Amino acid sequence: MFGDGSFGMSVGELETLVRLGLLALLLHFNNGAFGLIKGVQRLHGHNRTHSVDFSATNAALIAQAFGMKAWQVTDRASLDLALDAALAYSGPSFIDLIVESIADVAPPIASWICKLGHDPLSLEPHDRIQVVPGGSEADGGSGRRLERRDVRR
Numbered sequence: 001m002f003g004d005g006s007f008g009m010s011v012g013e014l015e016t017l018v019r020l021g022l023l024a025l026l027l028h029f030n031n032g033a034f035g036l037i038k039g040v041q042r043l044h045g046h047n048r049t050h051s052v053d054f055s056a057t058n059a060a061l062i063a064q065a066f067g068m069k070a071w072q073v074t075d076r077a078s079l080d081l082a083l084d085a086a087l088a089y090s091g092p093s094f095i096d097l098i099v100e101s102i103a104d105v106a107p108p109i110a111s112w113i114c115k116l117g118h119d120p121l122s123l124e125p126h127d128r129i130q131v132v133p134g135g136s137e138a139d140g141g142s143g144r145r146l147e148r149r150d151v152r153r
């Protein structure tokens with residue numbers, strides 16, 4: 001299991017898997033971002049981010065070019081089908097999961113969310129917790145206050 005940023009740094013290892021015929025199933029979380037770094041930037045940079053977003057890349061096609069069996073999935077039903085097919089295959093396989101970037105929803109580390117006054121387990125899919133610019137008495141002037149927003153509105 002790995003992200004698309006990590007994939008970009010280590011993509012050459014796919015050749016090793018194919019050459020050695022290793023039985024591995026790779027799950028690639030394609031969120032179009034260095035998500036952890038983006039979260040840190042949001043937290044400490046007044047919600048501004050820099051050089052952490054990627055254009056869309058079809059990683060399944062890249063894995064196929066290396067000679068792997070690969071699928072791209074965007075929903076639960078196609079994930080189930082891809083997992084069944086990958087687990088039945090007797091060589092290295094790759095599933096490219098198109099996912100939302102958690103850094104756009106909340107800081108990616110649960111303890112960071114707790115520290116800023118929220119319970120990570122109470123988050124709903126429609127919630128957005130963002131770092132808002134400007135300090136206040138509540139956050140000691142740091143500007144790292146989190147604000148909960150209902151994006152359905």
Ligand SMILES: Cc1ncc(C[n+]2csc(CCOP(=O)(O)OP(=O)(O)O)c2C)c(N)n1
Pocket residue numbers: 002003004005006007009029031033034035036037
């Ligand atoms: C070789 C290397 N370079 C840089 C880093 C710093 N780093 C830690 S997390 C991260 C972002 C990873 O992004 P991604 O793999 O897309 O996963 P996400 O956080 O989006 O889930 C980076 C660049 C690292 N850990 N290792």
